[in-house]
Amino acid sequence: MWTRVYQWLDERLGLNEMYKNLLDRPEPQGSWWNTLGSASLFLFILQGVTGIFLTVYYTPSPDHAYDSINYIMNGVALGWLIRGIHHWGATLMVIVVFVHMLRVFVTASFKYPRELTWLIGVGLFLLTLGMGFTGYLLPWDQKSYWATTVGTQIAGSVPFIGDFILKALRGGPDLSALTLQRFFSAHIWMLPAALAGLIGVHLYLIIKHGESHWPGKED
Amino acid sequence: MPGKEFSRRDFIKITTGVVGGMIGLGLGLPALAYLLDPAFRTTTKEAWVPIGKLSDMQVGTPFQFSFTRVQLNGWERTSTSYGGYVIRKSDDPTDMVILNSRCTHLSCTVNWQQDAQAFICPCHDGKFSVDGKVLGGPPPRPLDAYTDFRVTQDGVLEIFYKEG
Numbered sequence: 503m504w505t506r507v508y509q510w511l512d513e514r515l516g517l518n519e520m521y522k523n524l525l526d527r528p529e530p531q532g533s534w535w536n537t538l539g540s541a542s543l544f545l546f547i548l549q550g551v552t553g554i555f556l557t558v559y560y561t562p563s564p565d566h567a568y569d570s571i572n573y574i575m576n577g578v579a580l581g582w583l584i585r586g587i588h589h590w591g592a593t594l595m596v597i598v599v600f601v602h603m604l605r606v607f608v609t610a611s612f613k614y615p616r617e618l619t620w621l622i623g624v625g626l627f628l629l630t631l632g633m634g635f636t637g638y639l640l641p642w643d644q645k646s647y648w649a650t651t652v653g654t655q656i657a658g659s660v661p662f663i664g665d666f667i668l669k670a671l672r673g674g675p676d677l678s679a680l681t682l683q684r685f686f687s688a689h690i691w692m693l694p695a696a697l698a699g700l701i702g703v704h705l706y707l708i709i710k711h712g713e714s715h716w717p718g719k720e721d
Numbered sequence: 722m723p724g725k726e727f728s729r730r731d732f733i734k735i736t737t738g739v740v741g742g743m744i745g746l747g748l749g750l751p752a753l754a755y756l757l758d759p760a761f762r763t764t765t766k767e768a769w770v771p772i773g774k775l776s777d778m779q780v781g782t783p784f785q786f787s788f789t790r791v792q793l794n795g796w797e798r799t800s801t802s803y804g805g806y807v808i809r810k811s812d813d814p815t816d817m818v819i820l821n822s823r824c825t826h827l828s829c830t831v832n833w834q835q836d837a838q839a840f841i842c843p844c845h846d847g848k849f850s851v852d853g854k855v856l857g858g859p860p861p862r863p864l865d866a867y868t869d870f871r872v873t874q875d876g877v878l879e880i881f882y883k884e885g
Contacts, residue, residue: 548748555752559795569796577795579758580751587748 523709531716535609538602539708542626545595546701549633550694552588560640562686564679567642592634599630610721611714619707622700629697636689642682650685651677759795766790767883772807775876778817780809783833783840783851785822790882805867806833806840807878808851819867819880820853826860840864 512518529536559578561570574581603623606612612620639650654677658668673680770788778784787804804822822830822840829844839856840849848857853864869881 551748551752555755558756561796566796573796578755579761580755581758583751584755 527709527712530713533716535605536713538598538605542595542599542602543701543705545591545598546697549588549591549595552584552591553690553694555584556588557690562640562682564642564682567640567682571641592637596630596634599627603627609714609717613714616707616711616714619704619711622704622707626697626700626704629693629700632693633689633697636685636693639682639685640689647677650681654681764884766792767881769871769879770882771873771877771879772805772819773878775814775872775878778807778809778878780811783808783820785833788882790884803882804830814872817870818852819870820849821865821867823865824860825855825862825864826858831864 508517556574559570559574559581561567571585574585576582606620606623635650635653639646654668654671657671658664660667669675671681672678673684770790772786772788773784783806785804785806787802789800789802791798791800793799806820806822807817808820809817820840822832824831824842824844824847826842826845826847829842831840831842831847831849833839834841837848838851840851840853841847842849842858842860846858847860848855849860849864850856853866855861855863867880867882871879871881873879
């Protein structure tokens, strides 16, 4: 019965083929260093899922941001766990994505024909940092407020257009409700959308080109 | 797999499935509890609420009262006002009806109209008699009554307010 249902679906969706091409790809040489990309993808999904759950209670307004997070931590069943995973997962994701990038650099996997994969990967790394930067403000406590004050001030020190960048980031000359709202919007909509899109291209390129060979003695 | 060699690939597949399932359950179940937490809460708040001096309430004329309860919803404080009428039927301090002024149709607040001798709801013209019975309009049942009440030693009427 189930085999027939599966066969019906497979004929129309090409499930077997998808499985073979996506998950059953050959590896030139097994190495734990080659799993860091998958680890990054896993962390991205984990952050997405826990982040979506956090928006159930979080309120991006100066009046309620801190109180709503306090409520997540102390009022809701297992809220501390969901936020804890998101909090530590964020740090871990920055580390894992960076080490993944280092590994690609050290094994020279960015060379032909994988230059685009590398460039998109650099974009993914920067977007990951952007997620960290915007997410850091959302608790709206002393630490996040002053970290964002300093961070946007640094961005504002660019010659000539610095003042414009600072105002664009803050939504005005000072940190305000506008800053919190636009950081929230960037954190849950714009950056994740950009990340998801680029991850799609990144994965397509990896499947298309396969894993690079581990460099040997002659390389 | 009887009679077959347990291959390295099968081992990886099964391990991946088991570990993936464990992560899914480990995150999914807490997430479910987290999402549904507010629905599992039973908020029974009850208190004796003073509504006025018995000596101010005249026999026969509905006495209007109101009180406010402050509620903490998550991180937000909401104060809700409640109102009603005390209708004393005789001098006996237990012989009275205390009505909730919330209309039983769609929760608007009814008002006592002296000339009509009825409680009229401004929203859909629900009409209730002095003891809360439906006289006309869409309300499906009589006005709710506070049945638990007491008079304190210094002559204050208190009702037992229970929520949920």
